[in-house]
Amino acid sequence: MLHRVFTCLALTLGLATAVTGPATAADKIVVGGKKFTEQQLVSEMTAQLLRANGFSVDKRPDLGSSVLRAAQENGQVDVYWEYTGTSLVIYNKVTERLSPEETYARIKTLDAQKGITWLNPSKANNTYALAMRKEEAGKEGIASISDLSKQLNAHKPYKFASNAEFFSRPDGLRPLQDMYGFEFERKNIVRMDGGLTYQALKDGQVNVALVLSTDGRIPAFDFIVLQDDKAFFPSYALTPVVRTPVLEANPKLGELLNTLSSQLDNDTIAKLNSRVDVGRESIEGVAKDFLTQHKLI
Known part of the structure; x- marks a missing residue:
């Protein structure tokens, strides 16, 4: 059964084998993403930003959360944008209620043990x-x-x-x-x-x-x-996460993604989402327009 799961994962990603060895600066950066508009936008922005700065990019969007996380842990996806609360509760099984700052610190430490580095969180809390x-x-x-x-x-x-x-x-x-x-x-x-x-x-x-x-x-x-007046939902700060060997081999990658992360907050991401979901603009066009307006490309 376990063999079948990893075989399906490899087929889903279009990869024959997992890339688990140390990355070099010459390697192609595999950018993943989940199946909804916000994730499609940030994965496309990431791909365009990296290509504009000389990286070779392989974009693999529209993956389920668990598949995407497993792909990163197994070395098949190098970078994607995750939510702090998802890592805390779903991937690390932490049940205690933490502040946004405590949530970020806890998952940064826990995921570091799995070869995953959390970069700077954005101000977009997509709970x-x-x-x-x-x-x-x-x-x-x-x-x-x-x-x-x-x-x-x-x-x-x-x-x-x-x-x-x-x-x-x-x-x-x-x-x-x-x-x-x-x-x-x-x-x-x-x-x-x-x-x-x-x-x-x-x-x-x-x-x-x-x-x-x-x-x-x-x-x-x-x-x-509706106001969550009992604070049930944890913080879900949208944050770029990178495989640690890839980041160590490509320090510029962290600088670029931190800069992009600093430009995102609730109002900004909601307006971008609306342009796609309500205005019916293309993911690629909205991403390029945002990066251009903010002089990121």
């Missing part, structure tokens, strides 16, 4: 969040998850749109419900692709949807993000 249509939330007097809990416990039959990962992950729906003391009826939980939750909420197919807090569709569709 999971619950959203409602602003008009409906206003009528129901809901501004926070605690307010939502009161309505659900008063037997309001709200429907909830969630992606499959959040439905089952250890920092997902079940522990969220436990902390806030409510429960969506199973028949009222609609699982779908993460990108579809926004449209389902906009169209009134559901009352509450799982969103990512930096998604540009939140203001475009007139949603309100």
